[in-house]
Amino acid sequence: xxxxxxxxGLGSRLKDLTTATPKALIEAGGRPLIDYALAxxxxxxxxxxxxxxxxxHADVAAQVAKVAPAAVIAENTEYKKGNLISMLAxxxxxxxxxxxxxxxxxxxxxxxxxxxxxACTGSEITAFCDFDRPLGADDMKVGxxxxxxxxxxxxxxxxxxxxxxxxTFVPASRRADYLxxxxxxxxxxxxxxHVESILVSLAKxxxxxxxxxxxxxxxxxxxxxxxxAHADAVLARERWWAARSG
Numbered sequence: 001x002x003x004x005x006x007x008x009g010l011g012s013r014l015k016d017l018t019t020a021t022p023k024a025l026i027e028a029g030g031r032p033l034i035d036y037a038l039a040x041x042x043x044x045x046x047x048x049x050x051x052x053x054x055x056x057h058a059d060v061a062a063q064v065a066k067v068a069p070a071a072v073i074a075e076n077t078e079y080k081k082g083n084l085i086s087m088l089a090x091x092x093x094x095x096x097x098x099x100x101x102x103x104x105x106x107x108x109x110x111x112x113x114x115x116x117x118x119a120c121t122g123s124e125i126t127a128f129c130d131f132d133r134p135l136g137a138d139d140m141k142v143g144x145x146x147x148x149x150x151x152x153x154x155x156x157x158x159x160x161x162x163x164x165x166x167x168t169f170v171p172a173s174r175r176a177d178y179l180x181x182x183x184x185x186x187x188x189x190x191x192x193x194h195v196e197s198i199l200v201s202l203a204k205x206x207x208x209x210x211x212x213x214x215x216x217x218x219x220x221x222x223x224x225x226x227x228x229a230h231a232d233a234v235l236a237r238e239r240w241w242a243a244r245s246g
Contacts, residue, residue, distance in 0.1 A: 055077025
């Protein structure tokens with residue numbers, strides 16, 4: 001399996017923390033966020049890691065080279081636009097086969113890697129979700145159809161079934177469909193579009209993604225300063241990935 005790790009963003013909601021430091025290099029529990037993404041994807045079975053850089057490209061690339069020297073760097077020079085652009089920048093570095101798409105600002109418990117690895121042996125586009133987390137205004141909400149496939153996905157949904165946790169698996173057999181839909185979605189919705197819109201477009205065209213449930217384990221998101229402080233406390237206590245490398 002391959003992985004595209006989107007690490008291009010500004011992280012502006014972290015305020016002063018990211019004035020001159022890219023979000024991917026913000027530390028939680030004493031380690032940069034990109035380190036956790038590399039460690040997790042490796043544990044989930046990724047043999048080829050593609051990191052999409054943008055803001056402070058050279059700094060992120062240097063850290064990746066330090067902890068995962070075999071990883072491939074793909075630069076997104078349009079990093080101020082939606083992260084669908086980052087995914088497209090990363091897909092140019094893919095070899096034939098399937099891939100996992102990840103954000104950098106999520107830290108997952110090591111136990112989740114096994115769930116992801118198992119789901120990534122499937123033949124359907126898969127959105128990873130959970131059902132045991134209270135969702136706030138900024139969380140990505142998912143509405144499911146009668147077959148428990150993705151029907152709707154938006155932060156603005158008034159009612160929902162579960163929350164998206166920032167990972168999507170694309171099998172080799174559906175890769176061309178996914179990427180064609182990505183380009184079509186970009187044309188229809190503009191360059192500020194986010195990758196989750198691809199999943200909604202797939203549902204609208206009659207090929208809805210399935211879901212994989214990671215409930216019961218918990219994970220951390222670092223979008224705002226208080227979330228980083230919370231992550232520091234959790235990681236100091238539980239030491240996720242403390243003895244691991246990318």
